[in-house]
Amino acid sequence: MADLSFVRSEMLPERAPPATEVGIVKWLRTNLFSTWPNALLTIAAFYVIYLVLAGVLPWLFGGVWTTSSLSECREVLQGDVGGCFSVLTERWNQLIYGFKYPTELYWRPNLALVLLAFAAAPVLFFDLPRKLLLFTAIYPFIAYWLVWGGPIGVPVTAFVGILGAYLVFERFSASNFALGALGGVAAAFVLWFIGGYLVDMMASENPLLTPVASRDLGGFMLNLMLGVTCVSLSIPLGIALALGRQSSMPLIKGVCVIFIEFIRGVPLITLLFVASVMLAYFFPPDATVDLFLRVVIMITLFSSAYIAEVIRGGLAALPKGQYEAADSLGLDYPQAMRFIILPQALKISIPGIVNVAVGLFKDTTLVSVISMFDLVGMIRGPILASQEWNGVYWELLGFAALLFFVVCYGISQYSQWLERRLRTDHR
Amino acid sequence: MKKSAFLGALTVASIAASAAVAQDASTVDQIKERGKLNCGVTTGLVGFAAPDANGQWNGFDVGVCRAVAAAVLGDANAVEFVPTTGKTRFTALASGEIDMLARNTTWTFSRDVDLKFEFVGVNYYDGQGFMVAKDLGATSAKELDGATVCIQTGTTTELNLADFFRANDMSYEPVPIETNAEAQQQYLAGACDVYTTDASGLAATRATFEDPSAHVLLPEIISKEPLGPLVRHGDNEWGDIVRWTLNALIAAEELGVTSANIGELGASAGANPEINRLLGTEGTLGEMLGLDAEWAKRAIMAGGNYGELFAKNIGEDTPIALARGLNAQWTEGGLLYAPPFR
Numbered sequence: 001m002a003d004l005s006f007v008r009s010e011m012l013p014e015r016a017p018p019a020t021e022v023g024i025v026k027w028l029r030t031n032l033f034s035t036w037p038n039a040l041l042t043i044a045a046f047y048v049i050y051l052v053l054a055g056v057l058p059w060l061f062g063g064v065w066t067t068s069s070l071s072e073c074r075e076v077l078q079g080d081v082g083g084c085f086s087v088l089t090e091r092w093n094q095l096i097y098g099f100k101y102p103t104e105l106y107w108r109p110n111l112a113l114v115l116l117a118f119a120a121a122p123v124l125f126f127d128l129p130r131k132l133l134l135f136t137a138i139y140p141f142i143a144y145w146l147v148w149g150g151p152i153g154v155p156v157t158a159f160v161g162i163l164g165a166y167l168v169f170e171r172f173s174a175s176n177f178a179l180g181a182l183g184g185v186a187a188a189f190v191l192w193f194i195g196g197y198l199v200d201m202m203a204s205e206n207p208l209l210t211p212v213a214s215r216d217l218g219g220f221m222l223n224l225m226l227g228v229t230c231v232s233l234s235i236p237l238g239i240a241l242a243l244g245r246q247s248s249m250p251l252i253k254g255v256c257v258i259f260i261e262f263i264r265g266v267p268l269i270t271l272l273f274v275a276s277v278m279l280a281y282f283f284p285p286d287a288t289v290d291l292f293l294r295v296v297i298m299i300t301l302f303s304s305a306y307i308a309e310v311i312r313g314g315l316a317a318l319p320k321g322q323y324e325a326a327d328s329l330g331l332d333y334p335q336a337m338r339f340i341i342l343p344q345a346l347k348i349s350i351p352g353i354v355n356v357a358v359g360l361f362k363d364t365t366l367v368s369v370i371s372m373f374d375l376v377g378m379i380r381g382p383i384l385a386s387q388e389w390n391g392v393y394w395e396l397l398g399f400a401a402l403l404f405f406v407v408c409y410g411i412s413q414y415s416q417w418l419e420r421r422l423r424t425d426h427r
Numbered sequence: 428m429k430k431s432a433f434l435g436a437l438t439v440a441s442i443a444a445s446a447a448v449a450q451d452a453s454t455v456d457q458i459k460e461r462g463k464l465n466c467g468v469t470t471g472l473v474g475f476a477a478p479d480a481n482g483q484w485n486g487f488d489v490g491v492c493r494a495v496a497a498a499v500l501g502d503a504n505a506v507e508f509v510p511t512t513g514k515t516r517f518t519a520l521a522s523g524e525i526d527m528l529a530r531n532t533t534w535t536f537s538r539d540v541d542l543k544f545e546f547v548g549v550n551y552y553d554g555q556g557f558m559v560a561k562d563l564g565a566t567s568a569k570e571l572d573g574a575t576v577c578i579q580t581g582t583t584t585e586l587n588l589a590d591f592f593r594a595n596d597m598s599y600e601p602v603p604i605e606t607n608a609e610a611q612q613q614y615l616a617g618a619c620d621v622y623t624t625d626a627s628g629l630a631a632t633r634a635t636f637e638d639p640s641a642h643v644l645l646p647e648i649i650s651k652e653p654l655g656p657l658v659r660h661g662d663n664e665w666g667d668i669v670r671w672t673l674n675a676l677i678a679a680e681e682l683g684v685t686s687a688n689i690g691e692l693g694a695s696a697g698a699n700p701e702i703n704r705l706l707g708t709e710g711t712l713g714e715m716l717g718l719d720a721e722w723a724k725r726a727i728m729a730g731g732n733y734g735e736l737f738a739k740n741i742g743e744d745t746p747i748a749l750a751r752g753l754n755a756q757w758t759e760g761g762l763l764y765a766p767p768f769r
Contacts, residue, residue, distance in 0.1 A: 071746075074637055090480060099482040215509075277518040371470050371510045381510065382478045384608070385471025387746050391635030393608060 069388035098218015149209035157195030214292035218373035238307025263305035276370035310352035314345035354415035454665035466492035467525035503729035547670035554648035556626035568647035577619035679732035
């Protein structure tokens, strides 16, 4: 009887998988055409993308960059589709610096921006050597002097005052935090008072850097300056408010609650109007607080109230055990906050803080309604009102949107990196 | 940058005490001491006030500011242009941030009386008009029965429009829009047959169209919008200076004094006594104002007489192409009528 049983003695060679299960076809099938409805949606989506691109790309690449007015653009285009981007090249300086900042001084804000990168780096990326923070500490004064110019005594005095305050604080805070803080403030004011007289006496006719008035600032530079200043001021203020709201001392708690709730209950634009319009009534005509300063104060107060609530959320999210742990180690209130509570609470609050920061940065465009010429103010006012460029909307506003998107997207990417970097739990 | 806030607050406190004294000085003295006229203008309105690519302000309202600066300070460029929005303009003037406002402001009873301002005259007689596409075939606003109308909400133009259509027993369908920019887009896209706003605004808007000749402004003007410069109540000497500087520009056109022939006419007393008084070669008009004899001459030389300012900024040779219309001299059927210089 013949042995009919079959035993395979060698492996079959591998065969290529079916064409529908590999590569691009498989990817298309699973992701785009898995079912009939999905396939239809895919086709519809592609059609929409095609429509958008077919509209935008010729406009973008067929654009005109070198004419000197809208009517010339139209002559060049002869009815073809194309953007009139000449407005961006012709008014570039106005879009970035405003229309009154002296042209020959553009290097000063530019330099301030470059230095900002160095000053911000050690704050943003804490792997960098800590000594770089020294530069961060003096940066605000350098930047002020670069942008506004004038006698160097002003930023120097301001710096000396802060330095004095810091030294006094260091000296006393180890034994008594409150005494250190109050003494620091007092020292700063004494130094500023003395410095103010010295600056007035020593002010020369021709300062090293030509002074530039706040009214002359404008363009995207103004947005950036307002954004950076207000964010960096409102975070410390927000932390203080959040802690104040949690305080067991009724007066401090009451003041903080009233402040936060009042500010949150009022639209920013109202505060800006108060800053620009109402305050003028309270001062004599020649002595008003600088407009830029008024706006900075108002935006800072506004966003610090929001940041305070974000941080309060972070504080509330910490388990009670953390507070008790700090107490059981024998730490007093400032130490417990600085070493145990705030590092954790702030970490939890990062997304919320970044949210407020991005919102604040975009809100800086609101200053255009109180006749400050930020980027949007420049576009809506002088540029669209010039006889050459009246009627160019898409190009200008698209450009503004692009600038803001770049900055805001950068902030959001940074915050995501920060969250990953700080993740210490085992989720 | 950040910490300077405190320093600023400190200096402010010290200045505040010293500056309280200065407030009593008259506006003219303050301007002379400052060396600059603070003039409120718009943040940008085609033809009336806008900075060019070099940051130089130009326009019809700007011309008035420059003329006043030339009369008072002798320098047409000694002006600090303070851009104001529709919302901030009156507080800027009332608080003393600006010395005068030349910002397309309609002279109304409540602004003059209740807000305590003084309109010194009218430099542009505006009024609400209609713009339609030529294809529509309408030649008069009375043929617009049943039309869709783009109209800015919350303005007096909305009320004027309703009145006009009711008075003529016609119906219309409003398309509410928020800003002039939106209106341009809507009108061009065909969302409405008619766009209505101030006639000067319509002309400026039409000038930006790809094919301006395809649109017409209808002849009817359905409201009164006299626009003029204004000052605060309470300093009549200053008000007089601004009023008569504006009148000097208007009178100069009537008398045929232009920036071209003013050097000749103002060199010595000529045959026309009114020209002589205006240009200071005769009489003491400048002294009465508290200025020197050549104040009006400088004001006219700053940008030309009224007609020249008009032609250069908004006249028929500019893209805006406004006809003189109501803004012609009274001798030519318009409303411009400067009181006599005597």
